[in-house]
Amino acid sequence: MNENSVGLVRRQYFTFAEPPNEMPLESGEKLGPITLAYETYGSLNREKNNAILIAHALSGDSHAAGYYSADERKRGWWDFMIGPGRSIDTNKYFVICSNALAGCQGSTGPSSLNPTGKRYNLSFPVITIGDMVRAQTHLIDALGIKRLLSVIGGSMGGMQALEWAVEFPDRIASCVPHATTTRLNAQGIAFDEVGRQAIFADPDWRNGNYLDEGVIPEKGLAVARMLAHITYLSEESMHQKFGRRLREKERYGYDFSLDFEVESYLRHQGSSFVQRFDANTYLYITKAIDYFDLKQNYGSLEEAFRHVTAKVLVFSFTSDWLFPTSQNREIVQALQVHRKPVSFVELDSPYGHDSFLIPNAKQEKLVSDFLRTVYDDQMNK
Amino acid sequence: MTPKHVKYTRPDLKIIFDLVRHGSSVLDLGCGTGDLLKKLIDEKQVQGHGIEIIDDYVLACVAKGVPVVHSDLDDGLDGYPDNSFDYVILSQTIQQIRNPDATLQEMLRVGKTGIVGLLNFGYWRVRHYLAFQGEMPKSKVLPYEWYNTPNIHLSTINDFRRLCADAGYQIVKQVNVTNQKRGQFLPNLAPNSFAELAVFVLQVR
Numbered sequence: 001m002n003e004n005s006v007g008l009v010r011r012q013y014f015t016f017a018e019p020p021n022e023m024p025l026e027s028g029e030k031l032g033p034i035t036l037a038y039e040t041y042g043s044l045n046r047e048k049n050n051a052i053l054i055a056h057a058l059s060g061d062s063h064a065a066g067y068y069s070a071d072e073r074k075r076g077w078w079d080f081m082i083g084p085g086r087s088i089d090t091n092k093y094f095v096i097c098s099n100a101l102a103g104c105q106g107s108t109g110p111s112s113l114n115p116t117g118k119r120y121n122l123s124f125p126v127i128t129i130g131d132m133v134r135a136q137t138h139l140i141d142a143l144g145i146k147r148l149l150s151v152i153g154g155s156m157g158g159m160q161a162l163e164w165a166v167e168f169p170d171r172i173a174s175c176v177p178h179a180t181t182t183r184l185n186a187q188g189i190a191f192d193e194v195g196r197q198a199i200f201a202d203p204d205w206r207n208g209n210y211l212d213e214g215v216i217p218e219k220g221l222a223v224a225r226m227l228a229h230i231t232y233l234s235e236e237s238m239h240q241k242f243g244r245r246l247r248e249k250e251r252y253g254y255d256f257s258l259d260f261e262v263e264s265y266l267r268h269q270g271s272s273f274v275q276r277f278d279a280n281t282y283l284y285i286t287k288a289i290d291y292f293d294l295k296q297n298y299g300s301l302e303e304a305f306r307h308v309t310a311k312v313l314v315f316s317f318t319s320d321w322l323f324p325t326s327q328n329r330e331i332v333q334a335l336q337v338h339r340k341p342v343s344f345v346e347l348d349s350p351y352g353h354d355s356f357l358i359p360n361a362k363q364e365k366l367v368s369d370f371l372r373t374v375y376d377d378q379m380n381k
Numbered sequence: 382m383t384p385k386h387v388k389y390t391r392p393d394l395k396i397i398f399d400l401v402r403h404g405s406s407v408l409d410l411g412c413g414t415g416d417l418l419k420k421l422i423d424e425k426q427v428q429g430h431g432i433e434i435i436d437d438y439v440l441a442c443v444a445k446g447v448p449v450v451h452s453d454l455d456d457g458l459d460g461y462p463d464n465s466f467d468y469v470i471l472s473q474t475i476q477q478i479r480n481p482d483a484t485l486q487e488m489l490r491v492g493k494t495g496i497v498g499l500l501n502f503g504y505w506r507v508r509h510y511l512a513f514q515g516e517m518p519k520s521k522v523l524p525y526e527w528y529n530t531p532n533i534h535l536s537t538i539n540d541f542r543r544l545c546a547d548a549g550y551q552i553v554k555q556v557n558v559t560n561q562k563r564g565q566f567l568p569n570l571a572p573n574s575f576a577e578l579a580v581f582v583l584q585v586r
Contacts, residue, residue, distance in 0.1 A: 333460030
């Protein structure tokens with residue numbers, strides 16, 4: 001056991017927006033009741049000002065750190081960042097991570113039952129990044145926290161961190177969006193659309209009613225994941241990891257069975273994803289990502305950031321071509337127009353968009369140092 | 382490896398610190414590990430921001446709580462509106478920039494006042510080194526070989542003054558420094574020969 005681990009953790013649930021007090025959505029529809037699955041690590045101090053919210057990416061969940069049982073080898077998805085003495089130090093901070101609205105790891109989503117006891121499927125309303133964040137504010141309220149020390153998230157998590165900074169400036173002291181963007185570009189929307197079409201094309205999708213009919217669109221969801229996974233890597237990292245190596249053979253098979261290591265890897269990524277992820281959730285969450293556009297909501301990015309009071313740290317990675325440095329810089333430039341306190345670093349990493357999920361000494365130091373200065377600042381006030 | 386910010390004390394930074402008004406806004410180009418900005422923020426309640434190209438220095442700034450952007454000055458200051466800072470500082474950095482004239486123009490667009498710290502290649506010791514050794518001068522301040530130096534645009538005080546005159550920048554103030562001390566007799570009499578470095582306060586005419 002690693003002594004710096006948060007150790008055994010458990011998933012908790014919080015339910016709100018019970019009818020008739022449903023939560024209004026950006027689309028104009030309403031949703032309720034809503035359950036959010038979440039986990040916490042560390043303890044909330046008496047002043048309740050040491051709380052940090054971690055926002056996960058597309059396929060993430062509330063399990064950011066630790067493990068569910070002593071004999072389990074698998075750790076939370078950001079375990080190397082979160083723990084006693086780690087970058088996000090649970091000796092000091094109270095860390096919260098919740099599964100996003102429309103998720104499939106315990107939070108209310110398309111596979112949940114609606115108030116009449118039937119599964120939502122495609123009658124689940126389309127939600128946005130803003131809706132995800134508004135749902136999180138209810139959880140933060142319930143935990144008795146008025147102001148978060150920070151909201152930290154990469155990729156879709158970064159969109160949530162930005163949404164917090166823009167929509168709830170009084171409720172966060174800082175935020176750390178990374179490997180992210182203020183609006184998805186055409187290329188990003190295109191990749192998401194191919195993923196959705198793969199799911200639609202699977203005959204087992206059954207217009208979204210697959211769970212009621214006892215099937216799962218495994219093939220479609222696996223293809224969606226295989227495609228998306230390529231966008232999370234880089235040419236260099238794929239070359240390093242696989243090259244043209246053949247899988248358990250010396251020469252080409254001259255057939256359509258498996259030849260290359262990289263094929264085997266992608267098939268494994270696809271099939272293991274199907275075990276833990278819901279196809280309809282994939283549709284809803286990619287849609288929320290596609291709709292994200294701070295510029296559209298405010299006319300310009302500069303206008304969107306006008307009332308931001310949070311200290312902001314943005315970082316990107318040299319090899320990330322899905323959310324490249326240039327898109328992360330747009331956040332920084334728009335904040336600088338107002339001379340807001342913002343810092344930006346481009347970290348050197350060969351691992352593409354997924355770099356933020358891979359241990360990196362500079363990332364760990366950066367986040368740790370930034371949080372310390374925000375925390376000290378707050379204590380001195 | 383780069384001794385610019387760590388190996389020797391920086392008299393220019395002390396001079397610049399004294400020049401900056403209490404409570405003003407400052408953008409420091411090539412801010413290094415952020416020591417000047419940190420001091421300005423703590424002691425003069427300045428709204429300070431830095432730009433730095435070396436990632437480890439950027440991390441050092443973040444660790445001090447100094448807002449900093451990891452960026453190459455040669456890419457310009459596009460994101461910054463006109464006159465958005467009271468001061469833009471460029472100290473012992475201009476010699477490493479690809480287009481010093483363009484950067485000067487940018488800094489005086491973004492800042493109401495520019496402050497430039499300049500290593501003087503006309504300093505008599507430098508001239509002496511070149512004249513009698515017959516090799517490119519090296520010193521504590523200029524430790525590199527000609528082929529690996531990041532200092533690609535060294536100039537004399539007179540060179541710099543001529544650039545300012547040609548571009549229409551007014552030199553509001555010039556502080557001459559030799560042996561860590563400012564305002565001595567010889568350097569003030571003939572700065573181009575006797576000042577090791579000079580700090581210029583610039584404004585657009």
